[in-house]
Amino acid sequence: MIEELKEKLQSLSTIQEVQNIKAQYFGKKGQITALMKNIGRIEPEKKKEYGMQVNELKQEIERLLNGKLDEIKKEIKKQEELKNWVDVTAHGAERSFGKEHLIAKTIRDIYEIFTQFGFTVVEGPEIEEPWFNFDALNTPEWHPAREMQDTFYLEDDLLLRTHTSAVQIRTMLKEEPPLAIISSGRTYRKDEIDATHSAMFHQLECLFIDKKVTVGNLKMFLEQLTKKIFDNEDTKVLLRPSYFPFVEPGFEVDVSCMNCGGKGCNVCKGTGWIEVLGAGLVHPKVLENVGYDPEKWQGFAFGVGVERIAMLKYGISNMRELYKNDIRFID
Ligand code: FA5
Numbered sequence: 001m002i003e004e005l006k007e008k009l010q011s012l013s014t015i016q017e018v019q020n021i022k023a024q025y026f027g028k029k030g031q032i033t034a035l036m037k038n039i040g041r042i043e044p045e046k047k048k049e050y051g052m053q054v055n056e057l058k059q060e061i062e063r064l065l066n067g068k069l070d071e072i073k074k075e076i077k078k079q080e081e082l083k084n085w086v087d088v089t090a091h092g093a094e095r096s097f098g099k100e101h102l103i104a105k106t107i108r109d110i111y112e113i114f115t116q117f118g119f120t121v122v123e124g125p126e127i128e129e130p131w132f133n134f135d136a137l138n139t140p141e142w143h144p145a146r147e148m149q150d151t152f153y154l155e156d157d158l159l160l161r162t163h164t165s166a167v168q169i170r171t172m173l174k175e176e177p178p179l180a181i182i183s184s185g186r187t188y189r190k191d192e193i194d195a196t197h198s199a200m201f202h203q204l205e206c207l208f209i210d211k212k213v214t215v216g217n218l219k220m221f222l223e224q225l226t227k228k229i230f231d232n233e234d235t236k237v238l239l240r241p242s243y244f245p246f247v248e249p250g251f252e253v254d255v256s257c258m259n260c261g262g263k264g265c266n267v268c269k270g271t272g273w274i275e276v277l278g279a280g281l282v283h284p285k286v287l288e289n290v291g292y293d294p295e296k297w298q299g300f301a302f303g304v305g306v307e308r309i310a311m312l313k314y315g316i317s318n319m320r321e322l323y324k325n326d327i328r329f330i331d
Contacts, residue, residue: 002061005065013072103306109229110304119180125161126161126185130157133165139245152189163303168205178210178297183205187203207300209292212298213298215300223237236255236262237256242278245283256272307319310322
């Protein structure tokens with residue numbers, strides 16, 4: 001019986017097959033079951049001997065069957081492990097890494113320059129109260145300048161800030177002078193969208209408050225700054241008188257064209273100059289509005305269009321390229 005079983009077991013490969021064989025021995029009609037039942041018919045003096053032999057046979061068969069079961073289970077586990085095997089030393093698939101967006105890079109580069117000059121970065125909300133965006137900046141409701149910047153109004157007398165100048169007010173209310181801060185972020189205007197205008201764009205604001213600050217300080221600072229931004233020692237700045245309610249005097253600031261070096265080309269429309277920012281000395285009314293004494297403190301401020309700088313620096317002719325998130329462009 002044992003030899004026969006050993007032979008049978010050799011060709012088995014599944015647990016179910018072994019169970020079936022097991023039933024042939026230990027099932028209701030199994031061979032061992034039959035031998036056990038048989039014990040009643042054995043002569044009393046041979047019963048003990050018979051019983052011992054059947055038991056030995058039973059144990060041997062069980063041992064063989066369990067041995068086979070273990071063997072099959074081990075094989076299944078091995079196959080399973082092979083299937084899930086990972087070569088941890090193999091090369092990974094090539095992945096393309098993201099690139100920093102040009103707007104983020106431009107802001108970061110300018111921040112780096114400013115922090116070298118000792119300025120601190122501050123933040124302000126994009127959803128703003130009219131007082132911070134307009135009134136405190138010397139632009140009351142009746143003021144025609146409110147129409148200069150077409151505003152997106154929200155519910156509850158809130159608006160989307162039209163410029164980062166609102167951050168000047170928030171900072172001055174919190175801090176005592178002297179101050180040297182910069183801030184940047186999204187700004188919103190109902191402007192027609194074209195190659196140089198978007199309804200959402202980024203500004204970078206600078207505010208410097210100290211004693212005896214003059215236009216000379218502003219000009220010198222802008223010169224140093226633009227030289228660094230455009231990475232060109234020959235960059236010159238031109239202050240053209242202009243009007244912003246929150247500065248006096250106010251200027252529109254041009255830099256010498258980085259394309260032709262001021263000789264005149266199609267980038268600067270032949271003028272040799274490109275407008276990059278609005279600037280001026282902080283208006284005494286603004287200082288009063290935040291509780292600073294205008295007799296004691298003066299300051300300069302300016303606001304830069306970040307997209308404008310990125311376009312000039314990287315030779316981008318259409319602002320919309322900056323918002324498409326086309327990975328080929330960003331690359
Ligand atoms: C201002 O917003 C003033 N707050 C700047 C300022 C700050 C002046 C501090 C004085 C003192 P202006 O409206 O000119 O100024 O906007 C500043 C810059 O934002 C512009 O030079 C331009 O580069 C950019 N800009 C304005 N409108 C848009 C637009 N729709 N899309 C993209 N950039 C714009």
